[in-house]
Amino acid sequence: MEIIRTVAELEQKTEQLRRQGLSIGLVPTMGALHAGHMSLIARARKENDIVVASVFVNPTQFNNPDDLKTYPRTEKADCKLLEEGGVDIAFIPSVEEIYPEPDTRVFELGPVAEVMEGAMRPGHFNGVAQIVSKLFAMTVPTRAYFGEKDFQQIAVIRKMVELEGFDLEIVPCPICREEDGLALSSRNVRLTPAQRAIAPAIAKTLASSVDWAKDHTVDQTKRFVIDTVNSFPHMNVEYYEIVDGKTMQPIKNWEETKEPVGCITVFCGDVRLIDNIRY
Ligand code: PAF
Secondary structure, three states, rough: OOOOOHHHHHHHHHHHHHOOOOEEEEEEEEEOOHHHHHHHHHHHHHHOOEEEEOOOOHHOOOOHHHHHHHOOOOOOHHHHHHHOOOOOOOEEEHHHHHOOOOOOOOOOOOOHHOOOOOOOOHHHHHHHHHHHHHHHHHHHEEEEEEHHHOOOOOHHHHHHHHHOOOOEEEEEEEOOOOOOOEOOOOOHEEEEEEEEHHOOHHHHHHHHHHHHHOOOOOHHHHHHHHHHHOOOOOEEEEEEEEEOOOOOOOOOOOOOOOOOEEEEEEEOEEEEEEEEOOO
C-alpha cells in the first residue's frame, strides 16, 4: 500500500491510473477505522481495480470544537487495517494540505440538508460537501462508498454531486452492527462501560418500532421510540424523525412515501450516537 500525503501526488497518481483504463473506488473516512469502514473497503475492493481510502478528520464539518478535539486519531492502527483490507493508496493529508486557504464555498444543498443533522449541526453538511467535493476532484473516482449509518449524509452528497456535475457512482453500504445491535461508530470507544451496556437499546427500540408501526400512526411511532429510548439511564434523544428516504423530509402519514426511514440521534452521556431504520 502506498501512503500519499499531498494533493499533487494523489492527482498525479490517479490520473496515471485512469489513463491505464483502471477503475478507482474511493472510500472517504475520518480514520479511527472499525469493521464498518472495512465493509466499505471490502465492497470497493470487489468492484474496482484500484482502491483509494482517505483518512482525514475534516475540521470544516465539526460545528462543536470539543467534538473535533476529542475525535479519535489512530493513524498507525488505521494504516495497518487499510493494508490488510487490500487498499492500494491511503491518502492521509494534513489540514494545511487540504485547506491552504479557508474554503469559503457555500453549497446550495437545499431541503435535504435543512432538517435533522442539518438543523442540529449548522454548517456540518456544507463542511461535508467541501471535503467530499475536494476528494472527488482530486481522485476522480469511478465509485465512492459511504455507510448508511449516516443516512442523510448520502442524500446530501448526492445533491452535491448533482450541483458540481461529478460523473461517478455513489454506493451506499448497509450499517454494520455489534452483536448486540449497536451501530458501529468511531465514537463508541468514548462510551463508559455503563453507557456501552445501555447503548444497544437504541437499535433494539428501532427494531421493535417496526412492528409497532404496523398499527400505529407516524406520530405514535415517533412517540414510542422517543419515550422508550429516553426511559433508559444515560439516554437523551436529540431527535427522532420519520422521513422520506430520498427527500429526507419528515412525513405525517405512512402513505406519503414508499420509503419511510426513521432517523435518530441520541446522547448517551455526552457521546452523540446516530442510527436509522427502514419501515
Ligand atoms: O462520514 C464520514 O466519515 C465523513 O463525513 C466523510 C464522508 C469522510 C467526510 O469527512
